[in-house]
Amino acid sequence: MIPAAFDYYRPKDMAGVLSILKEHGDDARVMAGGHSLIPMMKLRMADIPHLIDLQDVGGMSDITIGADNIRIGAMVTQSDIIDDAALAAAAPILREAALQIADPQVRYMGTVGGNVANGDPGNDMPGLMQCLDAAFTVVGPDGERDIQAREFYEAAYMTAREDEEVLTAVTIPTPKGGYAYEKQKRKIGDYATAAAAVQLVKDGGTCTAAAIAMTNLSDTPIYSKTAGAALVGTAVDDTAIKAAMAAMLDDIDPSEDNRGPVAFKKHVAGVILRRAIERAWSRA
Amino acid sequence: MSNKMHIKLNVNGKDEEFLAEPRELLIYTLRERLNITGPHIGCETSHCAACNVTIDGKSVKACTMFAAQADGKSVTTIEGIGGPDDLHPLQTAFKEHHGLQCGYCTPGMITRAAKLLEENPNPTEEEIRFGMAGNLCRCTGYQNIVKSIQAAAVEMNAAKEAAE
Numbered sequence: 001m002i003p004a005a006f007d008y009y010r011p012k013d014m015a016g017v018l019s020i021l022k023e024h025g026d027d028a029r030v031m032a033g034g035h036s037l038i039p040m041m042k043l044r045m046a047d048i049p050h051l052i053d054l055q056d057v058g059g060m061s062d063i064t065i066g067a068d069n070i071r072i073g074a075m076v077t078q079s080d081i082i083d084d085a086a087l088a089a090a091a092p093i094l095r096e097a098a099l100q101i102a103d104p105q106v107r108y109m110g111t112v113g114g115n116v117a118n119g120d121p122g123n124d125m126p127g128l129m130q131c132l133d134a135a136f137t138v139v140g141p142d143g144e145r146d147i148q149a150r151e152f153y154e155a156a157y158m159t160a161r162e163d164e165e166v167l168t169a170v171t172i173p174t175p176k177g178g179y180a181y182e183k184q185k186r187k188i189g190d191y192a193t194a195a196a197a198v199q200l201v202k203d204g205g206t207c208t209a210a211a212i213a214m215t216n217l218s219d220t221p222i223y224s225k226t227a228g229a230a231l232v233g234t235a236v237d238d239t240a241i242k243a244a245m246a247a248m249l250d251d252i253d254p255s256e257d258n259r260g261p262v263a264f265k266k267h268v269a270g271v272i273l274r275r276a277i278e279r280a281w282s283r284a
Numbered sequence: 285m286s287n288k289m290h291i292k293l294n295v296n297g298k299d300e301e302f303l304a305e306p307r308e309l310l311i312y313t314l315r316e317r318l319n320i321t322g323p324h325i326g327c328e329t330s331h332c333a334a335c336n337v338t339i340d341g342k343s344v345k346a347c348t349m350f351a352a353q354a355d356g357k358s359v360t361t362i363e364g365i366g367g368p369d370d371l372h373p374l375q376t377a378f379k380e381h382h383g384l385q386c387g388y389c390t391p392g393m394i395t396r397a398a399k400l401l402e403e404n405p406n407p408t409e410e411e412i413r414f415g416m417a418g419n420l421c422r423c424t425g426y427q428n429i430v431k432s433i434q435a436a437a438v439e440m441n442a443a444k445e446a447a448e
Binding site for chain 1 (some may be wrong): 355
């Protein structure tokens, strides 16, 4: 499988990247690890006349853990996330999710920035970042701006990032309480049949805050505000969990594919969300 | 469009320089340009890792990287791990423990296992299975691959202790 011909660029700084993007518009694409883009180019489903490799740009590979938030550079790999002990202590859900992405070889190459910017509904980090209420920093010809993860995804592969902008970092408020990233897949390396990210806070036996997002159950990740709200003020008993599941099922819109028909996907989504809530609660 | 690029790689300790189109995938560079045929083309879709190599300390599926991305980097293939006259302990272990049948996946299995043992010299069976999950074998059912890696780990750790 040979991709269509393209020109390859490896600029040394972001100014170089932005000038190529400006010159070629949507004929140009940036690439981090390439493990989403290169397969699409090989299938000739993506035609990229001008490919900009970000590996020499620098300044996007740091994980910074602050007092109130965590900043992850766009070029941080899934493997970097798994290996960072301080990050695992500050936001263990990131490591739990990263371990369920693809396989070891892909995790060495696959980046957080690529995973969230790509807009593939099968990617795990977008739903996770919506659960954690992350902000994505993008830089373009007019400078930097932040876009909330919960506002970022418009449709499959369509996001709020403009063609001439590059996603450079993800910032999350330091998560509190119990967490779980639960994923049902057919085998290691597969995208989710259904996955759920849950982060919740327990205070004296009562849930005081909960965020829930789902992966690969619509053409975008789904942050289900009503599902989270169904847990708040409860003891996260069976009634509350069933209410959260029902609210989530109202928000998702899965389509039939080789992972199963719609009814099956809804069934799995419910099972996975229940497991995620119960595990997050047990850790809260 | 598609001007050829001047690419430099170090493969198994040897410097290589050539002109290639940017769309040339590293697996083709290795096999067809440099005649290094240990890395195999299996699925060619990033699933099977018959093409596994090590690049700057990472296990990489060479079907999913352009040679241009590897410009300036060091690549190790099965040929750089050991040869017929100086088998690597993993190669010996795969031979002794029947870690292969047809052998097609073996160069990828061994280069990946070498990296796994470098990162974790005493892996449990579960850690081996998880760490090798990106490599597919259609013959062995994996049981003997796991055994081979366990045996190689014991051998390598003993050799390391003896050297200290």
